[in-house]
Amino acid sequence: RIMVLDFGSEYTQLIARKVRSAGVYCEIHPFDVDGASIKAFNPCGVILSDDPTTEPLTTNVQPPACLFDLQVPVLSIGYDVSQLAQKIKIQAAYDKTTPALVEQFVLQDCGCEALWTPANIVADAIAKVRAQVGERKVLLGLSGGVDSSVVAALLHRAIGDQLTCVFVDHGLLRLHEGDQVMQMFAENMGVKVIRVDAEQRYLDLLKGVSDPEEKRKIIGRTFIELFDEEAAKLEGIDFLAQGTIYPDVIESVAMKHGKAHTIKSHHNVGGLPEDMKFELVEPLRELFKDEVRRLGVELGLPHDMVYRHPFPGPGLGVRILGEIKKEYADLLRQADHIFIEELRAAGWYEKTSQAFAVFIPVKSVGMVNDQRRYAWVVSLRAVETIDFMTARWAHLPYELLEKVSSRIIKEIEGVSRVVYDVSSKPPATIEWE
Numbered sequence: 001r002i003m004v005l006d007f008g009s010e011y012t013q014l015i016a017r018k019v020r021s022a023g024v025y026c027e028i029h030p031f032d033v034d035g036a037s038i039k040a041f042n043p044c045g046v047i048l049s050d051d052p053t054t055e056p057l058t059t060n061v062q063p064p065a066c067l068f069d070l071q072v073p074v075l076s077i078g079y080d081v082s083q084l085a086q087k088i089k090i091q092a093a094y095d096k097t098t099p100a101l102v103e104q105f106v107l108q109d110c111g112c113e114a115l116w117t118p119a120n121i122v123a124d125a126i127a128k129v130r131a132q133v134g135e136r137k138v139l140l141g142l143s144g145g146v147d148s149s150v151v152a153a154l155l156h157r158a159i160g161d162q163l164t165c166v167f168v169d170h171g172l173l174r175l176h177e178g179d180q181v182m183q184m185f186a187e188n189m190g191v192k193v194i195r196v197d198a199e200q201r202y203l204d205l206l207k208g209v210s211d212p213e214e215k216r217k218i219i220g221r222t223f224i225e226l227f228d229e230e231a232a233k234l235e236g237i238d239f240l241a242q243g244t245i246y247p248d249v250i251e252s253v254a255m256k257h258g259k260a261h262t263i264k265s266h267h268n269v270g271g272l273p274e275d276m277k278f279e280l281v282e283p284l285r286e287l288f289k290d291e292v293r294r295l296g297v298e299l300g301l302p303h304d305m306v307y308r309h310p311f312p313g314p315g316l317g318v319r320i321l322g323e324i325k326k327e328y329a330d331l332l333r334q335a336d337h338i339f340i341e342e343l344r345a346a347g348w349y350e351k352t353s354q355a356f357a358v359f360i361p362v363k364s365v366g367m368v369n370d371q372r373r374y375a376w377v378v379s380l381r382a383v384e385t386i387d388f389m390t391a392r393w394a395h396l397p398y399e400l401l402e403k404v405s406s407r408i409i410k411e412i413e414g415v416s417r418v419v420y421d422v423s424s425k426p427p428a429t430i431e432w433e
């Protein structure tokens, strides 16, 4: 295993992912981690990750003194090696870091074996869950998103019927999504899933509410209430499983020192309060998103589902501008479905990071059978991004946009006009509210 010491570079996670994709487990620790932790981790190599183009974090950015007593290879990426030279600790210095270099370092210089593979990760995670849970019962909030789906598949394999999932369907999901979640988990895999059909309750609570943050709050709060209600009906549950992943866990050194230019945005609406009386089971806690996806495929989840674009917790609730009505949600679901279907057919789904339709509560004129018809406007949004902190609008081919637009206007009676959003982030955000 490899230890990556973070000196504040924004590439630290990228480097860690490179190590992992070479098949070697690694963890990120802050540059001032104490010597005892390093010894306990027992790395077979250490990578120093800094970004020489930005200001140092503090005046003293030395790696821990004990590092060089470990007798393991150290790779410096961006860290000022002259600081190490004063201690003559350099074997070789490179002025360019390539993925091949990281791979060579961990596999050859450090002699690590490439054992960090999806099959081994699954086996390891199953053993850990079994050891933690024993014969006891686990509850999981299943949303249909990638993380909770992978947790469900993994726990089902590890502990079978000791797992119960609660799936709160807020009625703001995509077309057929709720049924698909039930089909995949309950019917195909035999997972115990309780579906809470809460569409009406959400519609009632959201009636007349048009402020985006207020909508988010209501959707998030109601999710917790419904989940709690279901949990209270179940007996003998000791554990709560969560799809926490590694980027949620590691505290970035740059953030801690206030150096990060990026801000963490929305809190996941699926998040549960911390005062729940359960012990946590978090089998994805050490994994990056791409590893979670590979694990999902390894566990037999469909490729398309595992590689889906992210979908916000409040769902269509933040894609229907202003007040939410069932009529709007139904219409938006259809428009979104057509857009995604055509994107996939044209091979553009994988080339975009997120794509969706937005319902704009404005009526615009159109001519149908020589009659003027005033109907709603739908905007299409597609972006390319690496980290969702900045994003570029996707330059979709005109032919594709044309096809989507004419299908939406033809197939959905309530829509008279389709527009394409050409705003990048910043200053625009990815979602419209």
Ligand code: XMP
Pocket: 216, 265, 266, 267, 268, 269, 270, 310, 311, 312, 313, 314, 318, 354, 388, 425, 428, 429, 430, 431, 432
């Ligand atoms: P923005 O709109 O802030 O979106 O550029 C960045 C990413 O966050 C997602 N997003 C949310 N996710 N709850 C979520 O779970 C939310 O309230 C929320 N708002 C935005 C958005 O879809 C994009 O991937």
